[in-house]
Amino acid sequence: MPFPKQEERKKCWASKDAYWQCLTDNNENKAKCVEQRKEYEASCIKQWVTYFDRRRDYLKFKERVESGEADEIHEPPKSS
């Protein structure tokens, strides 16, 4: 996929947001968001899919650390 132009970039971000919303609604259950995932992977270039997945993991980890559930020293963020 060539580097996205503005319209493509917007489409990618929208599909990413939809996928993330689905994950949030279903308590991170990826099985329930297969369709959104497909759409998201189709709209975004590979580098961005990797980046956004990692970003999601990081944000979720950060949430857990901030709420005291996870210890950042003993449990580094997992990379997908």
Next chain:
Amino acid sequence: MSLRSFTNLSQTSGKRHLHSYHSQNFCRNQSPTSIPKVNNEVPGKWKTSPCALSPHSCMNKQNGLCCARKISSQNQNFQPPPKKMPFWKRLMFVSGVAGLLYYIFRDALHKKEIESEHTRYQELNKAQLGGDWTLTDHHGNKRSSTEFRGQWILLYFGFTHCPDICPEELEKLIEIVKMFDYSPKLLGFTGPEEDIRTVCKKFRVYFGKGERDENNDYIVDHTIIIYLINPRGEFVNYFGRSLTADSVYKSVAQHIARYNELEHSGKLDSGKDKKI
């Protein structure tokens, strides 16, 4: 009203009509023999009495009046109050005064703004942020920043394939330029890493290459700032991610207006030499 100011008034004004506060009601309860002193702790009706101004105040004992201020030796009789101006005249007078005050205030504020902009330029000159650079534009041509003299520039640093922040900031840049009613002329610049490093150093831009992942791709961590450069190639201000296109537009418009005024009045040609 402070007593002191009241004293000044009496000294500057010449003949004054005895006004209502000099009336018999005000001073009746005072003992003619006592000389009221300026003393806020003494309670009572004459706390605000202008009678407590000077030792002279109880010298005139007439009609039970203790407190006739010695403004004019003739004017001892109580005179009727002056005829009031008709309402519309008073209104016009007050409006006139208000307008004048407002104009004076605005003018002073404006002068202060221009002065502070002038100071800003002097301080920024010391900081030596920015400066001239040479890089390759997205058409493959080598360009120097001196080519853009006479134009205002909004400068943003980023990296290609940047996934989330850069697209937003660049679109913001374009929106800001559109608000000025110019067609956006976005130019991309790049060059060998050494040249990039040199320019980044001038603008104190941090950048750090991330680790390559399994796809041999990497993220570049970097300062997220839009710099404003004036027609002389000088750094004027910077705008962070949290500002909207609208607020940046307003700020840039202000800088442009003040710059034009400063340039017009010759204040910017103070003979400073910028060493890069």
